[in-house]
Amino acid sequence: MTHPSAKSPRPGEQKLATDPAQMPQNAGIIFIGHIETPWKTTQDCPRNGRGSDAVCRVHLRPAFREGLASVETCSHLYLLYWMHQARRDLVVQAPSFAARPHGCFALRSPIRPNPVALSVVELVAMRPDGFDVRGLDCVDGTPLVDIKPYFAGTDSVPQARVGWREEEES
Numbered sequence: 590m591t592h593p594s595a596k597s598p599r600p601g602e603q604k605l606a607t608d609p610a611q612m613p614q615n616a617g618i619i620f621i622g623h624i625e626t627p628w629k630t631t632q633d634c635p636r637n638g639r640g641s642d643a644v645c646r647v648h649l650r651p652a653f654r655e656g657l658a659s660v661e662t663c664s665h666l667y668l669l670y671w672m673h674q675a676r677r678d679l680v681v682q683a684p685s686f687a688a689r690p691h692g693c694f695a696l697r698s699p700i701r702p703n704p705v706a707l708s709v710v711e712l713v714a715m716r717p718d719g720f721d722v723r724g725l726d727c728v729d730g731t732p733l734v735d736i737k738p739y740f741a742g743t744d745s746v747p748q749a750r751v752g753w754r755e756e757e758e759s
């Protein structure tokens with residue numbers, strides 16, 4: 590689905606100079622399931638998963654459910670999902686909350702060449718066809734790409750910085 594504003598970038602934004610359809614493409618991603626959330630449109634969603642306590646339901650396709658063995662022992666997971674409603678043609682963007690434009694790879698925007706999103710979620714309950722989590726920010730029906738355990742000891746980087754955000758907040 591093409592985003593309604595796909596043809597009208599904001600001031601400072603920059604579209605891709607090359608048609609992405611002409612670039613090498615071979616990922617062959619399989620959607621392993623989908624995510625059920627309370628949000629029917631992108632405007633309804635929290636900006637990131639930490640902005641909501643809503644419990645969301647992760648549904649796995651039957652073929653992949655055996656892959657959930659031992660997931661019940663994890664308190665937190667990474668979910669990777671496919672922002673299927675996002676435009677993919679902006680390399681520089683001007684988000685409404687930012688003071689100036691930034692490159693798509695300096696942003697957590699769903700607008701990027703490959704609209705993969707990620708969140709660290711809290712596992713709330715296992716279910717016969719998947720599990721419930723807290724900490725998501727996507728539209729109801731968003732396709733699921735992958736699930737991984739969150740290892741606090743190796744994944745957490747407390748001193749990590751995003752300089753442009755600190756500058757804008759100061």
Ligand SMILES: C[S@@+](CC[C@H](N)C(=O)[O-])C[C@H]1O[C@@H](n2cnc3c(N)ncnc32)[C@H](O)[C@@H]1O
Pocket residue numbers: 631632634635636637638671672673674675697698699705706707708726727728731
């Ligand atoms: C800023 S992104 C962050 C996504 C993810 N937590 C990340 O960091 O990669 C979250 C926003 O994407 C938008 N969004 C949610 N689901 C979407 C979908 N399926 N397709 C396109 N945009 C979506 C909503 O506006 C939501 O507030």
